[in-house]
Amino acid sequence: MANLQFESTINNLVKLDAPMNKCPAPRWQRKAMNKDDCTQLTLSPLRLSKIKTPQKRSRIGSGKTPRQTPKQTPGNKKTKSKKAKTPGQSVNYQGDRFIPNRSEMNIAVSNFKMTSGQNSNTSSGHESPESGDDDGQKQESLYSTTMKQLLNENTIQDSKILKFKKNAPKVPEGFSNNLKVLYTSNCSSTTKYKSHRQIPQAADRIMDAPQLRDDYYLTLIDWGAKNLISVALDKQVYLWNANNGEITHLLQMDNADEYISNVSWIAEGNVLGVGNSLGQVQLWDIEKQKCLRTMSGHAHRVGSLSWNSFVLTSGSRSGVIHQHDVRIADHHIGTLNYHTQEVCGLKWSPDGKYLASGGNDNLVNVWNGTMMNAPSPIHSFTQHQAAVKVSLLCYVQLY
Numbered sequence: 001m002a003n004l005q006f007e008s009t010i011n012n013l014v015k016l017d018a019p020m021n022k023c024p025a026p027r028w029q030r031k032a033m034n035k036d037d038c039t040q041l042t043l044s045p046l047r048l049s050k051i052k053t054p055q056k057r058s059r060i061g062s063g064k065t066p067r068q069t070p071k072q073t074p075g076n077k078k079t080k081s082k083k084a085k086t087p088g089q090s091v092n093y094q095g096d097r098f099i100p101n102r103s104e105m106n107i108a109v110s111n112f113k114m115t116s117g118q119n120s121n122t123s124s125g126h127e128s129p130e131s132g133d134d135d136g137q138k139q140e141s142l143y144s145t146t147m148k149q150l151l152n153e154n155t156i157q158d159s160k161i162l163k164f165k166k167n168a169p170k171v172p173e174g175f176s177n178n179l180k181v182l183y184t185s186n187c188s189s190t191t192k193y194k195s196h197r198q199i200p201q202a203a204d205r206i207m208d209a210p211q212l213r214d215d216y217y218l219t220l221i222d223w224g225a226k227n228l229i230s231v232a233l234d235k236q237v238y239l240w241n242a243n244n245g246e247i248t249h250l251l252q253m254d255n256a257d258e259y260i261s262n263v264s265w266i267a268e269g270n271v272l273g274v275g276n277s278l279g280q281v282q283l284w285d286i287e288k289q290k291c292l293r294t295m296s297g298h299a300h301r302v303g304s305l306s307w308n309s310f311v312l313t314s315g316s317r318s319g320v321i322h323q324h325d326v327r328i329a330d331h332h333i334g335t336l337n338y339h340t341q342e343v344c345g346l347k348w349s350p351d352g353k354y355l356a357s358g359g360n361d362n363l364v365n366v367w368n369g370t371m372m373n374a375p376s377p378i379h380s381f382t383q384h385q386a387a388v389k390v391s392l393l394c395y396v397q398l399y
Contacts, residue, residue: 100162110161207240209233216387217303217317217344217360219262225269228286232260237274239286250289251282264305264312273312275302281314283326295324295331306346306355308369313355315343321357323372334372338365338380345390354378358388 025033211234212220220232227242235253237260240246253259253276262275271292274282279298284291300317307313311333312324319341323334341360348355348369355367357377362384365377 098164100164101166104163104166105161106159109159113159113161211236213259216389217342219264219304219345220260222263222265222272224265224272225267226286228265228269230263230265230272232263232274235259237263237272237284248289250284250286251291261301261303262305262314264307266307267309273305273307275305275314277301279316281305281312281324283312293326293331295326297322297332300342304343304346304357306348308348308352308355313346313348315339315346315357315359317342319343319359319361321346336367336374336377338376339363344387347390356390358390360387362386362388364388364390 223229229240231238235258237250239248239250259277261277264273270286272284272286274284279300281295281302282291283293298316302314302316304315310327312326315321319339321336321343322332324331325333339359339361343357343359345358353369355369357365364381366379367374367377
């Protein structure tokens with residue numbers, strides 16, 4: 001009998017298509033059975049009693065392949081997935097540019113700023129026409145606004161109705177910034193006043209000037225460096241001291257048809273150049289009240305004078321400009337002849353390199369100061385439609 005059983009066993013093993021009764025179920029069959037159990041699971045007590053909890057089997061001493069479940073490695077414990085937590089207060093919220101940050105807003109101040117504008121508009125509409133902008137009302141309003149700013153520590157003025165970002169961190173107590181001078185040197189006070197230029201409506205001093213010639217082409221007044229004003233009244237020249245108000249009579253011409261046509265101070269303020277209708281240029285010492293010298297050379301009256309250190313430039317009615325060196329006996333050192341009518345104004349540049357001349361021929365000429373006998377100016381402006389009196393020349397860059 002034992003031989004027959006062994007032979008039948010060998011035959012069953014040789015036949016590959018024979019069913020395997022005592023062998024464990026294949027893997028695909030176990031998965032299908034687990035899937036069916038999960039889908040057909042119900043809550044009935046009978047069904048729950050039949051369900052058995054799967055037990056782990058040790059691989060030691062068994063030849064079965066351990067069952068694998070999805071998302072689980074054989075031999076390792078099942079790990080639990082951690083869910084993301086809601087951000088708490090520890091997260092540094094930087095703000096959103098479209099959503100206001102209510103934690104950084106002062107709701108009371110925002111409400112006040114929104115309603116104060118409506119109240120001010122309604123109150124300003126009921127003002128009487130007699131309540132104009134008087135100085136007293138302006139001062140009271142300025143005082144009230146200043147007190148509000150000081151009492152509220154500028155919270156109302158500097159605060160915003162909506163805030164989208166956090167405020168800057170406060171400086172700790174006792175902190176000193178070495179670069180504070182760079183930011184506070186131009187810092188203004190809490191109250192800002194508008195600076196208005198005060199233009200006087202009345203003259204500070206009014207002096208009588210009888211026989212002052214009404215002639216556009218003449219220069220009859222000049223203010224010196226020693227605070228002395230020279231005034232030419234017909235044939236006389238007077239000096240007025242602005243410090244003490246003293247008046248001094250300097251000179252007077254002899255003939256009735258002669259008159260003073262121009263006065264000009266030297267830069268030091270101790271010598272006065274005087275041009276007359278005879279075509280002469282006189283130099284007067286103010287301290288000694290004495291005529292130092294008389295320089296002639298013009299055929300007509302001298303209507304313009306300008307100093308450049310020791311060089312005195314004069315322009316006459318004939319359109320000729322003369323250069324005088326007051327240090328030497330032969331004073332005439334150059335001639336500039338380009339204007340066709342009377343020279344109305346002369347002015348040297350501060351550095352003494354250029355000379356500007358304006359004439360009744362509607363021309364403004366700029367001369368090279370180093371060339372005393374230049375045949376023509378380096379620049380000539382012809383856009384004027386009337387006579388030009390040059391009063392100031394500011395040299396920037398002519399080339």
